[in-house]
Amino acid sequence: MSSVRVLVGTRKGAFVLTSDAKRKHWDISGPHFAGWEIYHVKGSPVDPNRLYASQSTGWFGQLIQRSNDGGKSWEPVGNKFAYDGIPGTHQWYDGTPHPWEFKRVWHLEPSLADPDTVYAGAEDAALFRSIDGGQTWVELSGLRGHGSGPSWQPGAGGLCLHTIILDPSHPDRMFVAISAAGAFRTDDAGKTWKPINRGLRSEHIPDPTAEVGHCVHHIAMHRSRPDVLFMQKHWDVMRSDNAGDSWQEISGNLPTDFGFAIDVHAHEPETIFVVPIKSDSEHYPPDGKLRVHRSTAGGNEWEALTNGLPQSDCYVNVLRDAMATDALDSCGVYFGTTGGQVYASADAGDNWTPIVRDLPAVLSVEVQTLP
Amino acid sequence: MITVVLPSHLRTLAHVSGDVQLEVEGQATQRSILDALEARFPMLRGTIRDQVTQERRPFLRFFACEEDVTHEPPDAPLPDAVASGAEPFFILGAIAGGQRVAAQISCCRKHLQNLTDCMGGNCNFAGSKACG
Numbered sequence: 001m002s003s004v005r006v007l008v009g010t011r012k013g014a015f016v017l018t019s020d021a022k023r024k025h026w027d028i029s030g031p032h033f034a035g036w037e038i039y040h041v042k043g044s045p046v047d048p049n050r051l052y053a054s055q056s057t058g059w060f061g062q063l064i065q066r067s068n069d070g071g072k073s074w075e076p077v078g079n080k081f082a083y084d085g086i087p088g089t090h091q092w093y094d095g096t097p098h099p100w101e102f103k104r105v106w107h108l109e110p111s112l113a114d115p116d117t118v119y120a121g122a123e124d125a126a127l128f129r130s131i132d133g134g135q136t137w138v139e140l141s142g143l144r145g146h147g148s149g150p151s152w153q154p155g156a157g158g159l160c161l162h163t164i165i166l167d168p169s170h171p172d173r174m175f176v177a178i179s180a181a182g183a184f185r186t187d188d189a190g191k192t193w194k195p196i197n198r199g200l201r202s203e204h205i206p207d208p209t210a211e212v213g214h215c216v217h218h219i220a221m222h223r224s225r226p227d228v229l230f231m232q233k234h235w236d237v238m239r240s241d242n243a244g245d246s247w248q249e250i251s252g253n254l255p256t257d258f259g260f261a262i263d264v265h266a267h268e269p270e271t272i273f274v275v276p277i278k279s280d281s282e283h284y285p286p287d288g289k290l291r292v293h294r295s296t297a298g299g300n301e302w303e304a305l306t307n308g309l310p311q312s313d314c315y316v317n318v319l320r321d322a323m324a325t326d327a328l329d330s331c332g333v334y335f336g337t338t339g340g341q342v343y344a345s346a347d348a349g350d351n352w353t354p355i356v357r358d359l360p361a362v363l364s365v366e367v368q369t370l371p
Numbered sequence: 372m373i374t375v376v377l378p379s380h381l382r383t384l385a386h387v388s389g390d391v392q393l394e395v396e397g398q399a400t401q402r403s404i405l406d407a408l409e410a411r412f413p414m415l416r417g418t419i420r421d422q423v424t425q426e427r428r429p430f431l432r433f434f435a436c437e438e439d440v441t442h443e444p445p446d447a448p449l450p451d452a453v454a455s456g457a458e459p460f461f462i463l464g465a466i467a468g469g470q471r472v473a474a475q476i477s478c479c480r481k482h483l484q485n486l487t488d489c490m491g492g493n494c495n496f497a498g499s500k501a502c503g
Binding site for chain 2: 034061080082
């Protein structure tokens with residue numbers, strides 16, 4: 001019988017939540033790495049028991065943890081993230097040059113084909129790859145070196161590479177997103193990159209339609225249609241039908257088009273989910289009502305999903321990597337909040353239940369559907 | 372043998388429950404102690420000093436014989452009492468400023484309390500103003 005494993009990264013440790021396919025009763029293990037910030041935990045698609053976790057604190061820096069038994073036990077692996085060559089500078093918040101400095105890993109993306117290959121998205125923005133199960137890391141420096149790197153500026157959360165999407169149909173194609181530089185694509189396994197931000201409009205930068213400089217918050221793809229991308233930008237929800245070559249806004253009737261998380265239904269590639277957040281200065285849901293919005297039309301037409309979610313006095317945030325879906329017949333949707341709740345819906349968002357209510361602030365949620 | 376006191380998180384990471392005893396080759400310096408520490412506990416690499424620059428991580432401090440040696444050169448000799456193992460080499464997460472940390476070290480030494488336990492709220496010397 002199938003089961004589900006939810007991997008939760010929080011400000012003070014990692015948690016592993018498991019359930020059978022009914023998704024009614026959950027076992028919770030953790031905290032793993034208690035007291036450390038866990039920005040992300042993700043499992044290998046080809047070996048679900050192989051997990052990678054990004055563990056860090058300001059005091060002790062970055063660690064990468066690896067599990068070979070689905071999160072029951074862990075071992076630290078390599079944590080040397082050295083920029084290739086002389087790192088140079090990017091722009092600081094005030095526009096002055098600032099040296100590239102490694103701070104942490106925001107996102108780990110295991111390969112679609114090899115459990116020992118995994119990508120790491122770092123702050124200050126760079127993409128690293130390990131082909132030995134995380135023991136050693138090499139920067140794919142063509143990204144920072146493609147030309148616009150010195151002009152990149154940090155978003156409010158830092159200059160972070162937070163999104164890595166591997167194209168299942170084109171093994172050499174990969175998408176990344178950086179706050180606040182924008183989205184980029186490689187078609188040659190990371191050797192060369194190009195910005196893919198045409199159609200984005202950001203009123204808070206000097207040139208609203210600049211090639212780079214957009215604060216992309218997250219991108220999602222359905223693996224059956226890898227040329228279709230959905231983006232939650234700082235403001236605006238966007239869609240591309242040509243692998244990022246151009247984007248169109250699909251915010252439609254959303255109450256606000258600011259937000260962080262976005263994801264796609266496991267079986268319906270035109271059904272997408274976002275969690276509208278009031279604004280960039282007020283990081284909580286509008287009117288104190290926590291609502292997931294779902295579009296079954298690939299955007300523009302959205303419905304609010306509220307059953308089981310707090311509809312008064314709710315002032316939590318849902319961060320960019322804190323939403324995921326399972327692949328069971330009735331698609332499950334999951335998200336975590338900065339208030340420490342992890343909500344689950346076993347019916348594609350129609351009804352919600354908190355799996356757990358009082359974790360530390362949730363930074364990331366990933367889901368594994370197990371046979 | 373040199374005694375090293377690790378912060379709680381690093382003790383957990385290294386799977387040790389108390390102070391660490393190390394054989395250090397040559398003169399006892401910050402660098403030689405950290406080299407020996409990382410050789411014995413590879414999982415600590417990068418947590419105390421940057422793996423690329425070898426610089427101390429900015430929120431960590433080093434103390435020896437109730438003195439702050441954080442800003443001493445990494446190859447400067449540490450006091451004989453550290454080299455002989457009579458006094459430990461403390462690695463601390465900076466918390467609330469040097470005076471308080473120094474006072475806590477003094478208090479802990481006086482009352483034979485492990486500093487990391489003390490700073491974790493487990494000091495059993497209830498009358499201490501320094502630790503209060």
